[in-house]
Amino acid sequence: MSRHSTRRAPTHRLSRRSLLGLTGGLAAAGAVGGAAALFTGVTAGAAPAVFTHPGMLHAYGELNRAKVRVAAGNDPWLAGWQRLTANPHAQSTWTPNPRETVIRGGTGENYGTLYNDIHAAYQNALRWKIAGTTAHGDCARDIINAWSATLTGITGNADRFLAAGLYGWQFANAAELMRDYPGFRLDAARTMLKNVFHPLNEQFLTGHNDACITNYWANWDLCNMASVMAIGILCDDAALYDRAVDYFKNGAGNGSIKKAVPFVFGGADEGLAQWQESGRDQGHTMMGMGQMGAICEMAWSQGDDLYGYDDNRFMKAAQYVAKYNLGQSVPFTTYGWGTGQNCAYREHTVVSDISRGQVRPVWDMLHYHYARRRGLAVPYITAMAEKSRPEGGGGDYGPNSGGFDQLGFGTLLYAK
Template identity: 55%
Template sequence: MHVTRQISRRAVLKATGVAAGAASVATAATPSVAAGGAFAHPGLLHTGADLARMAAKVKAGASPYTAGYAKLTANRHSQSDWTPNPQAIVYRGVELRPRSTWKQNYWTLYNDIHAAYQNALRYHVSGDSAHADTAVAILNAWSAKLTKVDGSADRFLAAGIYGYQAANAAELVRDHKDFQLERFQKMLVDVFYSVSEDFLVRHNNGTPAPHYWPNWDLCNMACALATGIFCDDQTKVERAVEYFKHGAGMGSIKHAIPVVHDDGLAEWMEAGRDQGHSLMGVGLMGTFCEMAWNQGIDLYGYDDNRFLKGAQYVAKWSLGGNVPYTPYAQLDQRPGIQHPTAVAQASPTQVRPVWAMVANHYTKRRGLSATYLTQIAAKAAPEGGGGDYGPNSGGFDQLGFGTLAFTRDKATDTKATPRPAVSASPAVGGGLAATGSGEIVGWTAAAGVTAVAGGLLFLRRRDRGRHGAS
């Protein structure tokens, strides 16, 4: 099986110098994490406790879970008679060169992934094994055939989005007797993660990282994190978390949310571009934070709840409110070749299923006030999933069904020490310090250099020209 061995929690603490008594946070971390660092399964977007809650609430006829479940059962992708259509190579992006012979076919992948996810989720709520069998059949068909994600620069979007989604679908049936776990893990690493890693390290053959908008990074970060968790690979998880905090690309949190305003709202980088991509970004960052949280890593609260402030900004703007805006030129940042000078127009009618997860974390788990998140989550409810928001790829960017999956009662605080996120620090004289673990632990924000440990070094070439869409 092509996965890296898991590093023990004790080894990580020793190698990085993180104190064993690191500050605790109020978290829903699983007992396995608290007991010694083993990965929790299921442990991507949904834990075992989450799935049990959904089933119990629906069985009891509780609102709004029943409305959320009705959206799931009405979706054509959640039916147990779904037939998969696996491909050997998936292509995304229009190739303009005359010698090209390939054609886009990526919709076959995203439709099947959403069918697998929806059937698996429906199985956990209803207990009907036919849905689990269908999900397994879809995922096994793809792991038996898929060898590559290819195309134009858009192949990086395909690898990132469908990689994290495939991992989440598979996580829900990983213990099914017929599921080909090791084969699926190998496919995730070889086909999806390898492309996502390449993008986060080189941004399409050395293109300057700021060329790409935040969502390009965010989806590939989500793929890297989901793959690491699904494959019990501590190194991949640590690298993804380090990129979230300090990555060179626009998807790292202080690039995606560059300005915290005096009113407590934090500017979303893509708000100058358009509303749809900003909504997608909230969904992707929320997905990343939720998967990390379920392994005991608190990124929702990172940098004084910076994500909360950014999500509130997008929510207020999407509801029709006025929000402050700082042009990119004043930030000395360059997302691609576009330089918006004002916040884009937003329509209150545009909806994506991204809000329930984020709103419930901050208001229910954390007990914080989040007026705009609360309002927009209520407006978007009950959230559907792939197939409910149009037939094109944008309607499948999120797995969805947040009303069912993420609605929760107010939590009573439980304390648990988060899994430490390893980072590398510049050494005296401008070099890079190794952790001593012999493992690569992060993609760094240092200009031109990605980093770090045990003598392993990635260099990001800055002057290779600009490629791909932004």
């Protein structure tokens, strides 16, 4: 599968390959970000010759807009910025604590050290990108460099695959923001991610820990897909990037779009679609909004529209999740799946009210994409975004790992 991407203007088509040819090198990243505001959608077209950088959760346009708006004191960007600067992880005095081996699940768990340091690196990188403060740039650089030079393995029980997925895509996003910073060891970060994170990502997507293909919830696939995509972008590795896009569309596991969103409703419930974990609980369901949202946003930065794939299937699922968590009723189709190694049958017959109404920083990215970039009516997503605004990040939603499943700060970075 080749990587295809064009953004379509009202009177002509201009691909990222064309933009790169016109402007060249790193300048193209800025041109693409600026040009994105002129285009109304994404369609399939010619594969870009090179990757756009920065080109994951934040392309040049998003970062530049946040910089300009914060400097001007405009809300909601300023409110989002104040949420960032108040976070303990965003302080330039943060000291990294790298480990050779990270353990998630079982005896000797220490993975909290990794996710706290990743979020500190990311938040300090944002402060450098938006305010230009070198102390924060130095801090982000030093955290990533320290882990790149130290980490050699991720282990534990099955949860090691969650660690490899979640922290792989998050680490790569922090590194992407720092890739041109003085003293930043990009090659070391690339090597560590390919040697430590990617093998576990691929092992899970290929073998699913030797379990029934439907045993693991959508989020397990999604975080590993996101990691493969992010590592591919950071490393300019088209094969990895294409692997993630292909899995999104055609994968056998529950992270592929038609498995993660198994039922699309019509009739009176037109515009809604059931999420795979909706019968489990709402915390993990909202986590899924963040994981699939991250995949779609990273692909968008490279010119691929996964947000709108299969007639906006993800949008319909996000509307469904938002509507239910706003306290309204939604339809539910019995969802059955196989568990364990022998695929023992289980089913959900009703939507779960566990953790209903939980707030996670996942909604502004979805709202500003569908409602502003695309100009679509997404009233439930919009209402959830308004309820959650201004969004914070890791450290603002409790000390446990669930509060670090998303990088956050969508109000600051995606407001339009």
